[in-house]
Amino acid sequence: MKQILKTIIKDFHLKPLPPFKPRHLAVPLDLDKIITIIGPRRAGKTWYLFQLMASLQKLDIKREQILYLNFEDERLDLDTGYDQILDAYLELYPDQKLDELYIFFDEIQEIPDWEKYVRRLYDTISRKIFLTGSNAKMLSKEIASSLRGRSLSFEIMPLSFSEFLSFKRIDSKDTDSTKNRAKIQNSFEEYLTWGGYPELVDMETRYKANILQEYFNVMLYRDLMDRYEIRDASILKYLIKRLIGSFTKEFSINKLYNDLKSRGIRIGKDSIYRLMDRIFSVYMVTYVEKYDPAVVKREMSNKKIYLYDNGIASAIRYAFSEDRGKFLENIIFTGIRSTTEAVFFLKNGYECDFAVFPETDKPILIQVTQTLSQDNLSREINGLEKAGKKIKNSRRLLIAGEVSVPSDSLPKWVEVKTAYEWLLECNGNNPGLTPGKNL
Incomplete structure (x- = not known):
């Protein structure tokens, strides 16, 4: 599994970000909060993550400082534990300072007990964490109870008329x-x-x-x-x-x-x-x-x-x-x-x-x-x-x-x-x- 993780992480770093059309939502990049982006399915949450990553690159953040995983990727099987995610990353980039790492987890609700893992990452590794989740499994009430004041939540809806x-x-x-x-x-x-x-x-x-x-x-x-x-x-x-x-x-x-x-x-x-x-x-x-x-x-x-x-x-x-x-x-x-x-x-x-x-x-x-x-x-x-x-x-x-x-x-x-x-x-x-x- 670790080798698969390394392949997914490295492939993402080697490929340019896919083209996207900017949305008007303004999400802070340096607030030291777990940023959660929720909303209807197909409203553009994943593409908005790419928009945030592009903004980071304009601030001279290297691609290697961005850890991105989509948990709907069928290759991922994390039954043996979530620590192998960071283990795989550090084997690729052993000199990277983890407190400077930007973590982007897409559809994180697909893994069990995700909130405990994210809390631990926030408390011990990095405070630059961005999450998306399908609205059915990652609702505001759940975020409020599981992340306990550590998060700031944003909604992304279908396009406004000006965005359209x-x-x-x-x-x-x-x-x-x-x-x-x-x-x-x-x-x-x-x-x-x-x-x-x-x-x-x-x-x-x-x-x-x-x-x-x-x-x-x-x-x-x-x-x-x-x-x-x-x-x-x-x-x-x-x-x-x-x-x-x-x-x-x-x-x-x-x-x-x-x-x-x-x-x-x-x-x-x-x-x-x-x-x-x-x-x-x-x-x-x-x-x-x-x-x-x-x-x-x-x-x-x-x-x-x-x-x-x-x-x-x-x-x-x-x-x-x-x-x-x-x-x-x-x-x-x-x-x-x-x-x-x-x-x-x-x-x-x-x-x-x-x-x-x-x-x-x-x-x-x-x-x-x-x-x-x-x-x-x-x-x-x-x-x-x-x-x-x-x-x-x-x-x-x-x-x-x-x-x-x-x-x-x-x-x-x-x-x-x-x-x-x-x-x-x-x-x-x-x-x-x-x-x-x-x-």
Whole structure:
């Protein structure tokens, strides 16, 4: 096994880093913390490690100072112990100072008791450790409990719209020229339908649904059924598809329980809650709580369901032309979620799609509509106005796919933006990814 490790390590050092397209996430290289990068499968975690390594090389860090292993490599069999990793490295580079070694472990959850090994490396060898893991096996709660304050965790999501344009080699800042603006608008239609998974950017459209369905199957079978040893795939599939079918809508577990009962499916409410928690853990679907100053009331109320990426809905079941408004609302949610988790909805005789509470700015109330016209203007304005009375000193924003009302017909207290304009503004100020959470 040691010889295989030496071959893998040396081969990596002799080959140039594979070409990659830079992401906007800013991860510190010298913080003396275990850096963990988590997020959906296929969102680009491995390629981001290569981006970090390229940054180190620009700082004159030699390739030999970088130890990289991908634990999904089928050649690796570490049953005899993990110390052989460093043994193999030191046989190749006996003069290397280990406290100057940068350790990159990809998909480390593939090895048992990885957290004990990483803690020992951090405490005794090097504090320059970078980890990635599949979202199903390396969740924030697990990192917090196993690494015990030694780590700083970052999320990497599918591409933000500005990153999507960058991957397509389109200047996101040039919205003035007719030609480039048309490119941005056309790309927005693609992004709205198929989402931002990096692999799909240059993929022919006819293959996109199949690839996204494969992502779905990996999350279903590997991240959920294998991890949690769930035997009944039919109930799990039913729950997931009900959640996806409810995206941008309120969701009631009581109603779901009664529906299952009426179909003759015997499952307790506690089991449904447990399965839901596991589904929410794998970065496929998530929820937003109804805003209330009382935490208990928020937790007891119905939730609104959203997807981390629009492509999943397109691939699984949705006819896009019939659901454009839902796709638009969901993509605005992904833009919000990329900058903060403090997002809620309001409903109390009126509706406001999002109430956002940034850490360093005043609250933002957001209403989303496919078309802003004279027909729906008063309804959308009314929701924002009443929400503004509940949440004082808030910025109030209308985001629309299309705007067909003159600006002088709008109250001065409301801002109106098209969806793609707002996404570019949002991604520009907060580059499409959460800034990281110290766990």
